Amino acid sequence: xxxxxxxxxxxDVDADPNMPLLWVIRDIIGLTGTKYGxxxxxxxxxxxxxxxxxxxxCVTKINRAAGQNIVTIEGLSINNNHPLQLAWNEMNVPQxxxxxxxxLMSAAVLLRENLNPTDQDIDDAMSGNICRCGTYQRxxxxxxKAADIQREGAKI
Amino acid sequence: xxxxAISRRNFLRASGLAGTALCLGFYFPAxxxxxxxxxxxxxxxxxxxxxxxxxxxGKVTLTDHRAEMGQGSYQSVPQIIAEELEVNMKDINVIFAxxxxxxxxxxxxxxxxxxxxxxxxxxxxxxxxxEMLITAAANQWNASANECYAESGHVIHKPSGKKLNYGxxxxxxxxxxxxxxxxxxxxxxYKLIRKPxxxxxxxxxxxxxxxFGLDKRLPGMLYAAVERNPRLRGKVKSFDGSAALKVPxxxxxxxxxxxxxxxxxxxxxxxxxxxWAAMQGRKALRVEWDDSGFEHVNTSDIYKAHEELLKxxxxxxxxKQGQPDPIIxxxxxxxxxxxxxxxxxxxxxxxLNCVAxxxxxxxxxxxxxxxxxxxxxxxxxxxxxPKDKVIVNMTFxxxxxxxxxxxxxxxxxxAISKQIGGPxxxxxxxxxxxxxxxxxxxxxxxxxxxxxxxxxxxxxFKMAGQNIxxxxxxxxxxxxxSTTEGFLKPYFDNIKNISFxxxxxxxxxxxxxxxxxxxxxxxxxxxxxxxxxxxLAEQDQLDFRRKYLKDERCQALIDKMEQVSGWKSRKKxxxxxxxxxxxxxxxxxxxxxxxxxxxxxxKIDQVWAVMDCGWYVNPDIIxxxxxxxxxxxxxxxxxxxxxxxxxxxxxxxxxxxLMPRMSDMPPVEVHIMENTAxxxxxxxxxxxxxxxALTDAIYDLTGKRxxxxxxxxxxx
Numbered sequence: 001x002x003x004x005x006x007x008x009x010x011x012d013v014d015a016d017p018n019m020p021l022l023w024v025i026r027d028i029i030g031l032t033g034t035k036y037g038x039x040x041x042x043x044x045x046x047x048x049x050x051x052x053x054x055x056x057x058c059v060t061k062i063n064r065a066a067g068q069n070i071v072t073i074e075g076l077s078i079n080n081n082h083p084l085q086l087a088w089n090e091m092n093v094p095q096x097x098x099x100x101x102x103x104l105m106s107a108a109v110l111l112r113e114n115l116n117p118t119d120q121d122i123d124d125a126m127s128g129n130i131c132r133c134g135t136y137q138r139x140x141x142x143x144x145k146a147a148d149i150q151r152e153g154a155k156i
Numbered sequence: 157x158x159x160x161a162i163s164r165r166n167f168l169r170a171s172g173l174a175g176t177a178l179c180l181g182f183y184f185p186a187x188x189x190x191x192x193x194x195x196x197x198x199x200x201x202x203x204x205x206x207x208x209x210x211x212x213x214g215k216v217t218l219t220d221h222r223a224e225m226g227q228g229s230y231q232s233v234p235q236i237i238a239e240e241l242e243v244n245m246k247d248i249n250v251i252f253a254x255x256x257x258x259x260x261x262x263x264x265x266x267x268x269x270x271x272x273x274x275x276x277x278x279x280x281x282x283x284x285x286x287e288m289l290i291t292a293a294a295n296q297w298n299a300s301a302n303e304c305y306a307e308s309g310h311v312i313h314k315p316s317g318k319k320l321n322y323g324x325x326x327x328x329x330x331x332x333x334x335x336x337x338x339x340x341x342x343x344x345x346y347k348l349i350r351k352p353x354x355x356x357x358x359x360x361x362x363x364x365x366x367x368f369g370l371d372k373r374l375p376g377m378l379y380a381a382v383e384r385n386p387r388l389r390g391k392v393k394s395f396d397g398s399a400a401l402k403v404p405x406x407x408x409x410x411x412x413x414x415x416x417x418x419x420x421x422x423x424x425x426x427x428x429x430x431x432w433a434a435m436q437g438r439k440a441l442r443v444e445w446d447d448s449g450f451e452h453v454n455t456s457d458i459y460k461a462h463e464e465l466l467k468x469x470x471x472x473x474x475x476k477q478g479q480p481d482p483i484i485x486x487x488x489x490x491x492x493x494x495x496x497x498x499x500x501x502x503x504x505x506x507x508l509n510c511v512a513x514x515x516x517x518x519x520x521x522x523x524x525x526x527x528x529x530x531x532x533x534x535x536x537x538x539x540x541x542p543k544d545k546v547i548v549n550m551t552f553x554x555x556x557x558x559x560x561x562x563x564x565x566x567x568x569x570x571a572i573s574k575q576i577g578g579p580x581x582x583x584x585x586x587x588x589x590x591x592x593x594x595x596x597x598x599x600x601x602x603x604x605x606x607x608x609x610x611x612x613x614x615x616x617f618k619m620a621g622q623n624i625x626x627x628x629x630x631x632x633x634x635x636x637x638s639t640t641e642g643f644l645k646p647y648f649d650n651i652k653n654i655s656f657x658x659x660x661x662x663x664x665x666x667x668x669x670x671x672x673x674x675x676x677x678x679x680x681x682x683x684x685x686x687x688x689x690x691x692l693a694e695q696d697q698l699d700f701r702r703k704y705l706k707d708e709r710c711q712a713l714i715d716k717m718e719q720v721s722g723w724k725s726r727k728k729x730x731x732x733x734x735x736x737x738x739x740x741x742x743x744x745x746x747x748x749x750x751x752x753x754x755x756x757x758x759k760i761d762q763v764w765a766v767m768d769c770g771w772y773v774n775p776d777i778i779x780x781x782x783x784x785x786x787x788x789x790x791x792x793x794x795x796x797x798x799x800x801x802x803x804x805x806x807x808x809x810x811x812x813x814l815m816p817r818m819s820d821m822p823p824v825e826v827h828i829m830e831n832t833a834x835x836x837x838x839x840x841x842x843x844x845x846x847x848x849a850l851t852d853a854i855y856d857l858t859g860k861r862x863x864x865x866x867x868x869x870x871x872x
Contacts, residue, residue, distance in 0.1 A: 088358070138783070
């Protein structure tokens with residue numbers, strides 16, 4: 001049994017220790033918001049937070065996550081109200097939406113570390129996430145918007 | 157106000173539901189040009205379904221009869237209905253239709269056809285439902301229907317202010333005959349249509365709730381991974397699954413066949429209790445393939461053959477007017493060039509997958525499916541199951557781009573489920589998705605043309621490449637029906653000597669439609685060539701086009717392109733390029749601006765896109781579709797291609813089939829032409845003009861004309 005914490009809930013998982021966290025989350029724990037896109041850390045669709053850091057869960061063995069805190073898209077906020085989610089909604093970012101969980105999880109780390117990211121910061125932080133629908137322009141604008149929302153929220 | 161006659165037969169009330177709900181539907185025969193309406197008696201034998209359902213408690217449920225793969229049908233279909241039905245978007249519930257052409261007509265979500273193929277009927281259907289609700293209320297109040305109006309899911313009696321909600325009226329409305337004709341709103345009266353409303357599927361796509369095909373779970377469902385022949389058509393000679401069966405979680409290993417048009421593709425499937433276990437079992441398989449056939453093809457051979465064909469064959473004529481050959485032959489000012497476009501993968505972010513549950517009396521399927529009606533027909537046919545016992549359920553699609561309108565992966569999943577006798581989810585890996593095809597075929601073009609007195613005296617185009625139709629072994633004696641796709645029709649009015657021909661090229665690589673289909677490759681060749689002719693005529697590319705595109709909409713589009721991009725005030729060789737293409741009844745013009753940066757690399761500074769799609773629903777979705785089309789066009793022009801070596805696809809994953817990323821995204825500005833022409837497509841037409849506009853911009857900056865895609869922006 002491997003013990004992991006996902007979105008604040010403890011799980012004892014009976015799995016091959018080499019099984020990537022992605023498949024544990026999707027097939028065993030049953031949270032399907034985290035997506036499979038490439039299995040090779042190339043596309044970022046599977047991005048989750050491991051102790052607050054963005055990791056590609058498709059190449060992160062469950063062993064490495066033992067005893068640690070994992071946050072998936074389902075745990076990013078309680079009510080779809082993380083500044084990024086608010087901005088994503090306001091700017092109608094998603095098209096097919098498949099990559100957006102990963103985009104949001106990558107952006108959330110950027111926004112936590114950098115209260116006012118520049119376009120270059122966004123390029124650097126988001127270049128690991130592919131969107132085949134091509135929503136990049138809106139993702140960029142939404143991250144700037146979310147930074148605004150976050151700053152406004154901090155003032156209150 | 158436009159009056160639309162409606163046949164009584166247009167409106168069919170589901171008798172079983174009449175007591176509790178008002179259900180209205182209409183029927184489109186597949187591929188019919190005009191709606192053909194089905195009478196109530198024709199409905200016997202199939203279960204009636206509908207776009208609109210209103211329950212007695214006032215709940216409004218609208219059906220999206222098409223796939224939602226990012227292009228916005230889940231928003232735009234209800235947005236049309238809600239307008240004429242007079243309900244608020246926040247008060248409706250949207251469901252996906254199951255596959256059923258007898259209920260919905262064509263459901264294939266391709267050819268950018270969802271809106272243009274159904275909006276007129278949706279408007280009428282919705283207005284008729286509203287009128288029946290108004291009549292029901294007027295009857296109850298002993299008032300004239302003319303004194304009543306509908307708003308926000310209620311009927312209001314204007315003189316008295318009395319008000320009833322739709323739920324209270326459903327039972328009475330269901331007993332009324334449908335109106336003989338309805339009045340449709342004027343565009344200027346629209347409250348929802350033409351407004352940039354937020355998509356209904358956005359919130360569920362930002363918190364992980366949206367269910368895609370790969371997210372579907374059934375009780376007792378097993379997972380499957382399939383090792384398919386890497387040479388696309390070879391057979392399984394033998395296999396050894398003993399090591400695979402030792403992998404924890406693996407349950408079964410067996411051979412499976414998947415039908416790809418008129419061929420079959422062999423594979424060996426591993427069934428397990430998790431996706432990961434199935435993938436691990438698959439790695440432990442030992443399969444010996446029978447590779448006899450065409451497996452030694454190389455990409456370079458394909459293009460050599462194209463070139464040879466274009467030089468030596470006249471091909472099958474598709475369209476010809478005047479006598480271009482002798483004019484070009486005698487002309488002194490002429491060009492003769494070849495353009496090449498690559499094979500491409502669809503590369504949807506959600507790899508192919510399908511859940512199937514074969515039972516003795518029915519087959520049920522869930523998945524990311526572009527054509528639920530085709531899947532129903534195909535599975536019914538191949539598994540000898542009556543159509544109404546083949547239930548095709550829709551999920552959200554993580555991208556489609558044409559690939560998920562193919563019927564191979566659904567067939568394979570059902571075959572596997574039948575073998576194991578239970579529900580199964582077949583998961584394709586990214587490598588499967590990239591290496592198995594089908595692909596957009598790479599096509600080569602030869603353009604010949606001459607200029608006399610500053611005018612095009614003759615144009616001649618030939619294309620050589622695989623034809624999607626040839627998969628089914630048909631239409632071999634006819635030119636590709638899409639030979640002129642992408643090329644603006646008004647050119648034919650003003651260029652006297654012009655010909656298009658298709659030189660058939662046979663190569664049994666699996667190929668099929670890819671976003672914007674032939675316009676994606678034709679558009680590059682034809683519009684690049686128009687730009688080259690403008691240079692030969694020493695004229696401005698837009699002014700040059702104006703002379704041939706005299707049609708009012710074209711002129712307005714060109715004016716708009718000039719205006720938004722500052723085209724006229726640009727400096728010589730500042731890096732501006734242009735192209736205009738037509739695709740699925742929509743015209744898109746793009747202007748691209750490039751510059752050379754201090755690191756020596758060419759960078760795209762700005763893209764301006766102007767779309768004329770006629771009547772439209774949601775301008776924000778249109779803008780998003782054009783933005784996305786430009787990114788996909790950029791990938792195909794300058795970032796990735798599928799190549800073959802010794803019969804194997806060389807690209808395996810996103811590390812060698814590179815994708816445009818955030819840092820590649822140029823600023824894109826999209827403008828929509830305002831007119832009342834019939835609706836054209838939206839999801840695809842933004843793609844074709846990008847590559848020729850980009851290469852034209854590079855020519856303007858560098859003097860180098862790029863005729864072969866893809867090219868590397870870093871080394872231009």
